[in-house]
Amino acid sequence: MWWLVAVARTKQRWLPAVLITLVVAMAVLFGSVQASATVSLPPRTxxxxxxxxxxxxxxxxxxxxxxxxxxxxPEVPATGAGVAPGSxxxxxxxxxxxxxxxxxxxxxxxxxxxxxxxxxxxxxxxxxxxxxxxxxxxxxxxxxxxxxxxxxxxxxxxxxxxxxxxxxxxxxxxxxxxxxxxxxxxxxxxxxxxxxxxxxxxxxxxxxxxxxxxxxxxxxxxxxxxxxxxxxxxxxxxxxxxxxxxxxxxxxxxxxxxxxxxxxxxxxxEFAPPPGATVMEKALPAKPVPTMPTPEGSPATSQPRPSVTGQGWDSIIALPAGSAPPELTSNPQFAQTMQPVPGGRALTTSLVSVLILDDGRIYAGLVPLERLQSAAAAQ
Amino acid sequence: MSAETAAPHSAGIVRPGIGWALLGSELSVLFRRLRTWAMLIALAAVPILIAVAVKLSSRPTTPGRGPLFLDRITQNGLFVAVTALVVCVPLFLPLTVGVVAGDTIAGEASLGTLRYLLLAPAGRIRLLLVKYAGAVAFCFAATATVAASGALAGVVLFPVGPVTLLSGDTISVGESALRSLLIAAYITVSLLGLSAIGLLISTFTDVPVGAMAATIVLSVVSQVLDNLPQLEWLHPWLFSHHWLGFADLLRQPISWTSFADNGLLQAGYIAVCGALAYAKFSNKDVLS
The missing domain is CATH 2.50.20.10 (Lipoprotein localisation LolA/LolB/LppX)
Structure with missing residues (x-):
């Protein structure tokens, strides 16, 4: 019966290892359960x-x-280890x-x-x-x-x-x-x-x-x-x-x-640019006009006025012709992310759709692309 | 039969002394080895190579390309140490730590010295602890070597001045030295989990090269997995997940979250691997 004793002793030696592993696993589980615990608060309307x-x-x-x-x-490729992320x-x-x-x-x-x-x-x-x-x-x-x-x-x-x-x-x-x-x-x-x-x-x-x-x-x-x-x-x-x-x-x-x-x-x-940094100075007009951020170089005269059609969650924002700067539409990265549709390019996500027509009109909204296309066709 | 049960009754008084003596002899053996010195010298060469290459190249480095801070070395020599650490963390440091940690038990077994170590009334758990302490000491020595050699090369070859943090704020030279020490401490902590894994693998084999290779391969596999977006659920559990998180010490104010997360993760690896290593080692038939 010597081997039984040997097996028992072997098991006994593995016991602390198994216990410690279990304790760590329990701590991990408990931590994640506690993080998502619900709390009781007095009810409010x-x-x-x-x-x-x-x-x-x-x-x-x-x-x-x-x-x-x-x-x-599409997922933007992660930067490799030790490489500073690009722009x-x-x-x-x-x-x-x-x-x-x-x-x-x-x-x-x-x-x-x-x-x-x-x-x-x-x-x-x-x-x-x-x-x-x-x-x-x-x-x-x-x-x-x-x-x-x-x-x-x-x-x-x-x-x-x-x-x-x-x-x-x-x-x-x-x-x-x-x-x-x-x-x-x-x-x-x-x-x-x-x-x-x-x-x-x-x-x-x-x-x-x-x-x-x-x-x-x-x-x-x-x-x-x-x-x-x-x-x-x-x-x-x-x-x-x-x-x-x-x-x-x-x-x-x-x-x-x-x-x-x-x-x-x-x-x-308090911020002062660090030595050696390239600093760009920009002055803003006295009254900031809320517009969509446009890339630099777009002519200042074409500050398009957005118009909103529809109501509530279905509303579609529309920018008139010439809103999309040519620098943007000729950008290869832009062409990669936007899928071509009849008459322009479109970006469809699970939440937002954006339609940029070849004449520079832009439509956007929390609606499917078809709704944007029909809104564009209606005008 | 283990050494613990064979220990004489009076060993309780003698043991603490033996533990320290064992640690001392382990450290002196480790740091008198030619191999250890060769690895430390190779690590020290990395920042020197970077500094000399930047100094000799006539073209200014484009910002945003190459390793972190490479473009700023010419303005401030103190960045050499950080750049070198960024370069060393993914491969060179795990490589050297893997060699030392994989060698701990298997190396003694292959040399036939393990049984003599266990003849002393030290006990297997004490031997494991001493071996692990030796690996930890090497982790710190390796990180400190890169940081010190980088700082030295930077001071010699480039001007030194206030340091720009990632947040764009600048700090004095003195505070930057403090932060360099913190970064060295962070990277040492980062390597503790890998050392524990190396120790565990080392108890399973009598071939040290096998244990070293397995440890190094694991460190590479862990980093590859960390870069696969499909395995996002696994990422927080990989021992290499926080390795580059020392950048959080270069923000203003310092973000301690990654330091704490990293410490907790490495402690988990140490606990599990250490316990498994003890179980394996105390059951091991020491034949050589």
């Missing part, structure tokens, strides 16, 4: 929660936000996930740090000064403008506007893409076409939050639902999630992963 958002008085915060986009766009492209920001640190202090001081792998893109807004810094190519852009009065929010503002990779001329602290800024754009659009309901409360960035869901009543739009997580204490929106029809993963989400409601260090909002 949708109107009460919406009123909480409107009343929120959080003006200073520092936190980390994470943006995830699953729009069905930022708008497409790159609309695929995969990105992490950014946000610092806000009042309406005119903001800093956004987009944390890339081995690189960083910074936006620093301090009063009338705005700095954009890209560590990958060590370039800085300085915008000077008079302190904006009340921020004019563009009428159509989908997820495309978040985390702007290029300096957009209507930059103020309010436009820093926080869940609050995103939520306010969706909440502003609430009307008869939207059904508002209260979901199960959750925990976001370690804070208990109410969840409001917005369901479009229309069947034409690509949007299935928009959920907003609202901090139960302050009424600050902590996370926004947009779901597209026929897609199990959220098409777009922006949420805090870390949040402190204290005033950030004032030195964070």
């Amino acid at each position: 949708a109107d009460e929660i919406l009123a909480m958002i409107a009343r929120t008085e959080v003006r200073a915060l520092s936190g980390t936000v994470e943006q995830t986009a699953e729009l069905g766009l 930022a492209s708008a497409m790159e920001l609309l695929t995969g996930s990105h992490t950014a640190r946000v610092y806000l202090d009042g309406p005119f001081k903001a800093r956004l740090q987009l944390l890339d792998r081995l690189a960083e893109r910074d936006v620093v807004v301090n009063g009338g000064d705005a700095w954009f810094y890209n560590s990958a190519d060590n370039s800085a852009t300085h915008l000077t403008a008079p302190v904006p009065s009340s921020a004019e929010v563009p009428s159509f503002a989908g997820p495309r506007e978040s985390l702007p990779p290029t300096p957009s001329p209507d930059m103020s602290a309010r436009d820093v893409p926080t869940p609050e800024a995103m939520a306010s754009r969706f909440l502003a659009a609430i009307d008869d076409t939207t059904e508002v309901s209260v979901g199960e409360s959750s925990s976001v960035a370690g804070r208990s939050a109410y969840r409001v869901s917005l369901h479009p009543r229309s069947t034409e739009t690509l949007v299935d639902s928009v959920t907003i997580d609202v901090d139960s204490e302050t009424g600050l929106p902590l996370g926004v999630e947009v779901r597209a029809k026929g897609q199990s993963e959220p098409a777009y989400s922006l949420a805090f992963t870390e949040l402190h409601l204290s005033t950030p260090d004032a030195a964070l909002f």
Whole structure:
């Protein structure tokens, strides 16, 4: 029977190894379960929660936000290890996930740090000064403008506007893409076409939050639902999630992963370009005109006026002929991402469709491409 | 029969001394080996090569191309150390650490010295701990060699001044030295999991080259998997996932999230691999 003893001893020796592995596995499981635990909060109606958002008085915060986009766009190839990422492209920001640190202090001081792998893109807004810094190519852009009065929010503002990779001329602290800024754009659009309901409360960035869901009543739009997580204490929106029809993963989400409601260090909002950086100076007109960010070199005379047709979630934004600058349409990268359609090129995602016609007309909306084409044909 | 059960009754008093003596002899054997010195010299050559190449090339480096900070070396020599670490982390450092960690037990077994080590009343667990401590010491020595040689080459060949962080803010030379130390500490921590894996593989074989190769191959496989977007769910569990996260120490303010995540991940690998290595090693029939 000596071998039985030997087997027992062998098993005994493996026991601590098995136990430690189990403990580690349990810790991992417990950690992930705790992260998604629901919390119990006193029940509130949708109107009460919406009123909480409107009343929120959080003006200073520092936190980390994470943006995830699953729009069905082709994945931009990941940069290899140790290689600095190339110049930022708008497409790159609309695929995969990105992490950014946000610092806000009042309406005119903001800093956004987009944390890339081995690189960083910074936006620093301090009063009338705005700095954009890209560590990958060590370039800085300085915008000077008079302190904006009340921020004019563009009428159509989908997820495309978040985390702007290029300096957009209507930059103020309010436009820093926080869940609050995103939520306010969706909440502003609430009307008869939207059904508002209260979901199960959750925990976001370690804070208990109410969840409001917005369901479009229309069947034409690509949007299935928009959920907003609202901090139960302050009424600050902590996370926004947009779901597209026929897609199990959220098409777009922006949420805090870390949040402190204290005033950030004032030195964070002071920016001086580092020695050796290429600095570009830009002055803005006295009154910032909210337009879509156009690439440089487009003639200043062609500031197109967008017109909106349709209502609520079905609305289509249309820009007249000549809106698409020829530099853009001749860009090979543009040709790669846009699929050719009769009379122009189109970008279809699970949430947004954009149609650019050969004569320079642009149509965009949270609707299928066919709706854009019929709207274009109607004019 | 294990050495633990064979230990004399009075060993309890003697053991701590023996543990330290064993560690001392392990370190002196490790750092007196020609192979260890050859690896450290090869690592030290990387930043020197980078610095000399940048110094000799007449064309200015285009920003955004090549490894991190390569374009800024000419303005500030202190960037040589960071650039060299970025270059070394994916391959050269895992290569040398794999050699040392894979050699720990299997090397002694192949030389026939393992049984003599176990004859001393030290116990197998103590021997494993000492061997692992030796590998950890090498991790730190390797990282510090790259950082120090890079700083030296940069100071000699290029001007030195305030350092620009990824966030665009500048810090003084003194603070940049502090951050370089932090980066060295981060990379040392990053390599601890790989060392534990090397130690585990080393207990399974008497052929040190096999253990070294397996460890190095695993480090490459882990990094390849980390770059496949289809395996996104797996990425946070790969021991190489946070290897390049030391860039977070070059932001203003420092982002400690990746430091903490990395430490936790490596601790998990150490716990699991260490426990498995102990189980295997204490069951092992030491024949050589």
